[in-house]
Structures are given as structure tokens and as C-alpha cells.
Amino acid sequence: MSVLVVDNTTPASMPVYVSYEAQNGDGYVAAIHSQTDAILATIPVGKQPGSICISPDGSTVYVVNEGDHTVSIIDTNTNAVTATLNVGRNPKAVMVTPDNTKAYVANYDDKSITIIDNSSKTVIKTVSVGSGSPFALAACPNSWYMYAACREGGTNDYVSAIAVDSDEVNPFAHGGWNLSFSTAHNPLVVGPDGHLVAALDINNQLRRINGxxxxxxxxxxxxxxxxxxxxxxxxxxxxxxxxFTEDVIRTASNLAIDASGAVTGEQKPDIPSYKGQNKIRVSPDQSRVCITITANDDQFAGLQVISIDSQSLDISSAFVRLPVANDLAITYDGTKAYVAEIEYVHPVNLVTPSSSNSIHLGNSSRVKGIVGAYRTQS
Structure with a gap:
């Protein structure tokens, strides 16, 4: 096994990066100081920016530009774009491997993945993922693969595993599994040992990755x-x-699938939640899991903060009401979240938990992506 290692040396003061689109379609990334909430820099990028990620060592930010089919690469030391690379049409997701070697861009309309060398900031190659359109990515530090969720339509959705070492594409769960992904969520979860991949939807599939x-x-x-x-x-x-219509979170412990296909693990009691569950993110130290809640007829918008005791694994939950709650980012020290609204970003203290004054990015702007620390899901 080629074990990948995440660099955890990035300082807690690392800015939060927010991609947003102006009314005319021009794209920008705002660098927000994660302690003072001040906007440190406004960085021009491409047309209609979207998904954004940060490298494990904290040195590089990638943002896809859906409008001009490019990816902008930002040096976090200077908060300036150092390269703009052509990728496939309508890029929807971007992520760097946990070992910091490659970045992957999911090209929805071209049904392909562009692979970028994270050191030289050049395109290595673009690989086809078959008949489906990739829209979400996931991996883990012990994974041999970068996984892409692919939308084909009906119940024919599937997962492609792109080998990190060889760039070989291995589609699985294609046909016969009745998968039907929602492109509003990342349906992929990779187990910490690299052997389990879960594809979540109306039905679901757990897959055993042997090597x-x-x-x-x-x-x-x-x-x-x-x-x-x-x-x-x-x-x-x-x-x-x-x-969106359910108000619980499913939980399990030590979920796994063995070489014979038998599923093991313990189903645990549901965690009470709220209707309108949207994005789920985990803090770098894994002490907190946060879920944005979209407003609906029965529920105010807000952020659910689930705290997990490292010793007893006891779980507690709190809710912070917000005007709007879309995606979110959690800072490196795990004490603060930033929730994307429409033309605002709202800081939330996760220790208290409580919210503070929102950060305005400009009239008629639209927040498209947000990242505060390296994460293994796009």
C-alpha cells in the first residue's frame, strides 16, 4: 500500500478562501483573515468561479472557473494567481491528493478528469470516466485512488476510481446498483483505512477496495x-x-466490508437534526462535524454543530440560526466555521457556539465556493 500523509503544519491563522461571482460574471476569490474576519485580498480569477480547494501543505488554492473552462491557481503566500490552466468543459469539482502531489478537476460536460501536477502546476493529462458526468471527488490519506461520483441519469450513476500512481480509471457500481446521485451533495465517503468507499443515495453501495x-x-x-x-x-x-425532508442523521461505528462482501459494523442511534440538511463538513481535528440547514416551511436556516468527545465519543449538538446557510468551511484549529450565504459569509464560533457579524462581498455578488482547511471531499 502507498500510504499518503497529510501535512498538518499549516498555521491556525490560515485565511479562509471564498470564490464568488460578480453580477457581470467576473470571478473573484476573497482571502478572509480567520481571526479578525477582515478581507485580506480580493483576487481576480476566471468567469463563473465555483468549487475551491486548498492543498494539504496550505501553499496553494485551486478554484475552477465554470464559465471559461479553466482552473486558477493561487499562491497563498502572495494571494495572487500564479497560473491559469485550461481544463474540460464545465468543471464542477477540484481536490488535491492527501500526499500533495496531484490535483484533480472533474469536468462535467466533457465526462473527464483533468490531472494536474501540484508541484509544477502543469496539466499531466485528461482522462475519460466513461458515459457519466463527474461532479464530486473524495479520497483519504490511506487511499490508492481519487474517487469521482459520476452522474449518467436515471439509476445508472456510478463511481470512477482514478489510480493516483498510474492515472488508470476504474469505473465501478456501473449498472445493476440502481444508484441515482443528487449533484447538490457529495455522495462519496472514503473510510480512514482506504478499504471502504460508500456511495450514498436513495439506494447505496459500499465497496471493498483491496489494493x-x-x-x-x-x-x-x-x-x-x-x-x-x-x-x-x-x-x-x-x-x-x-x-431535505428528513430530520435525523444516520450514524454507525466501524463500518466496513470484507473481502467476501459482508458488511460489518454497528448501527448507532440517529442524531436528531433538522429538515433541510445541506452540506456536511468535519473539522481538521475531527472534534466537530457541522451541517448547514437550508430554510424551509418547517425550519429556520442555520448551522448544526455536532461535538464529539475524543475519549468517550459522546456526542452533543447545538444549532446556530443564520439568515441563509449554503456551503461552509472550518478553520484549521477547528474553533470557527464560515457559512456561505448569497453575497455574505457568516462567521460562527464553534466553541460557544454563536454567530458574529457577517462579511459582505459586494452587492449582487454570489458566493460559489468556500474553503478554510484541507479536506478530503470536494
Missing amino acids: PDDIGPGNSVTWLNQTVSGVYLNNGLFLATKS
């Missing part, structure tokens, strides 16, 4: 059906959000 050349058997778990996104913590806890 770099061996994608093993799959199986489905009834009680995970109707989940749409999730996280798997190093302590063995697995949390999955439900559809």
Missing part, C-alpha cells in the same frame, strides 16, 4: 438508504445526512 489493482466486492445497506452525504472519522464514527 491499487483490486477493486473488490460491493454490497448495500438498507438503513443507509435515503442518505445523501457523509463523513467517516478516524475514531470509527460514520455520520450520514438524509434528504
